[in-house]
Amino acid sequence: MSQFKSEFFNLMLERGFYNQCTNEGGFDSYLYECEKSGKPAVGYLGSDPTGDSLHVGHIVPLMMMRWFQKCGHKPLTLVGGATARIGDPSGKDKLRPFLDEATLQHNIEGLKKSFGKFLKFGDGANDAVMVDNWDWFKDINYLAFLRDIGTYYSVNRMLTMDSVKTRLEREQPMSFLEFNYMLLQGYDFCELYKQYGCRAQIAGSDQWGNITSGTELGRRKYDVELFGFTSPIITDSNGKKMGKSEGNAVWINEEKLPAYDYYQYFRNIGDAEVGKCLRIYTDLPIDEIRRLEALQDKEINEAKKILAFEATKICRGEEEAAAAQKTATHVFELKRTGELLKFLDWEVYDDNKYLIDVLMELQLTSSRGEGRRFIKQNAVKINDILVTDELYKIQPNDLINGEAKVQLGKKKFGGIRITK
RNA sequence: GGAGGGGUGGCAGAGCGGUCAAAUGCAACGGACUGUAAAUCCGUCGACUUUAGUCUACGAAGGUUCAAAUCCUUCCCCCUCCA
Secondary structure (H helix, E strand, C coil): CCCCCCHHHHHHHHHCCCCEECCHHHHHHHHHHHHHHCCCCEEEEEECCCCCCCEHHHHHHHHHHHHHHHCCCEEEEEECHHHHHHCCCCCCCCCCCCCCHHHHHHHHHHHHHHHHHHCCECCCCCCEEEEECHHHHCCCCHHHHHHHCHHHCCHHHHHHCHHHHHHHHCCCCCCHHHHCHHHHHHHHHHHHHHHHCCCEEEEEHHHHHHHHHHHHHHHHHHCCCCEEEEECCCECCCCCECCEECCEECECCCCCCCHHHHHHHHHCCCHHHHHHHHHHHCCCCHHHHHHHHCCCHHHHHHHHHHHHHHHHHHHHCHHHHHHHHHHHHHHHHCCCCCCCCCEEEECCCCCCCEHHHHHHHCCCCCCHHHHHHHHHCCCEEECCEECCCCCCECCHHHCECCEEEEEECCCEEEEEEECC
C-alpha cells in the first residue's frame, strides 16, 4: 500500500515534508535497509550561528530531523562556526562586522538549545550529535583545499546554480566568499561522511544547490553516493514565508519570546493552513490530523487550539503550553486578564499617571505619540471600557480590587497592580 | 588603474534648490465586519508637544545659499564596461 519502503519516506510524504530527493529510490532503499537491520542511518542538518536562536522558519527541517530520529536514525546538527567567523555577506550593501569569539560562542549555545527542543542529544546509537565545521576548517590549508576540492568544481556549472544565477541577474553584489559557499558546504558533507558515515543531508529547498555540491563531491572524490532530501518552502495562503508575527520573528528559545506569544502565533494561523501546519508542526498521528482538518467554520478553532498547544508543547514543554492555553482562554473566552500577561506593579496608586505612559511601560507602544494615535483610533480599553481621551490619567476606580486591565487592540494586554 | 551609473524610511522605488518628514507599492499596525481566521473597506505608519509648531532624518564629513535629499569638495561603499 505504501509508496515507499522506509518508514521515514512514508512519513515525510504523508506529512507534506517531501519536496525533492537526489535519488528517491536509492535513499529509500538505504533507509529501509538501515531500519530493518536496526543500524541507524546518519543524516545532518546545517545552520550558521548568525543569531542566538532559531525561529519558526527553521522548524520544517528541524521536524524532519525529529522524525528521522524517531525512525531510529542518527541526526547530526552542524553549526557553521567557520562561515560565521568570516562573516556572511549575503544580500547586504555593507560587509557585516565579523562576529567576535564571545558572540559566536553565545550564538552556538543558543542554537544548541534550539536544536535540543526537537532532537534528543546524547551518546546513544541514534542520539543527536552537534558538530562545528570550524573543527575541520580552522587548520585547512588554502592551496591544499584548492587542489583537493577545487579541481572537482566547474565554474561554468556553478554559474548556472540558482543561488548564483539569481544574484547575478539581479545585479546584486556577490563576493568570492559567497561564491565559495557551496564548496565549503560540499566539503562539510564529505567530512561528515568520513567522520560519522553520514550519507544524508536534510534541509529546505533553497539549499538544493549546496546539497548537490556535496553529493557530487562525494561521488567524484570518495566514490560514494550521498543523499540530499529537501522540504518545500512553507508559505501561508498569501504565499508569504512563515515565521513572522507583528514584524518580529517567532523565536524558538524562551528568552527571546514568551510561550504565550509562541502559542498565539499558531493559534492565529489561517484556516487554509490548519491541516498543513498540524502535519508539519505537531507530532499528532495522521488520523487525528485528518479528523481535525475536516472541521468547518467555527469548529476549526478547536483544531487551531490543538495545533497551538501541540506546537508549543514540542518547543516549550507541556507545562508552558498548558499555561499559554489557559491564558488565552482567560483573555479571549472569559475576558479576564491572564496570569501570564505583563503587569505593572505599583506600590501605591499614582493619581498623575498618563495612560500613554502606562502603555509605554507595558511595552505595548514605543512612543507617546504612538499611544495617542492608538487612543485616537479607538484601540485602547481599560477594563473593557473604551478610552477616548488622549490625555487620560489612570483613575482610582479603574483599579478593581487593586487591578486594572489595559488592552491595546484585540490581542495585546497588560495590567496594573497595586502591591500594597 | 580608466570610463560611466548609483547609495533615499522595514523592503522595493520616486524626488534632483524651497510647496519634502519625503510620491507610490509591499510589509506592518489600529478600526469596522467576523470565528483571536481569510477576504473586503476605512485609517495610521520619525520623535516631542499639539493641531500650530519644534527637533532629528535622504552613505560620511565639510562647503555654497535666505533656503539643500536635491548644487560643490573630499572620503567610504556598490554596479556595469574597459585595462
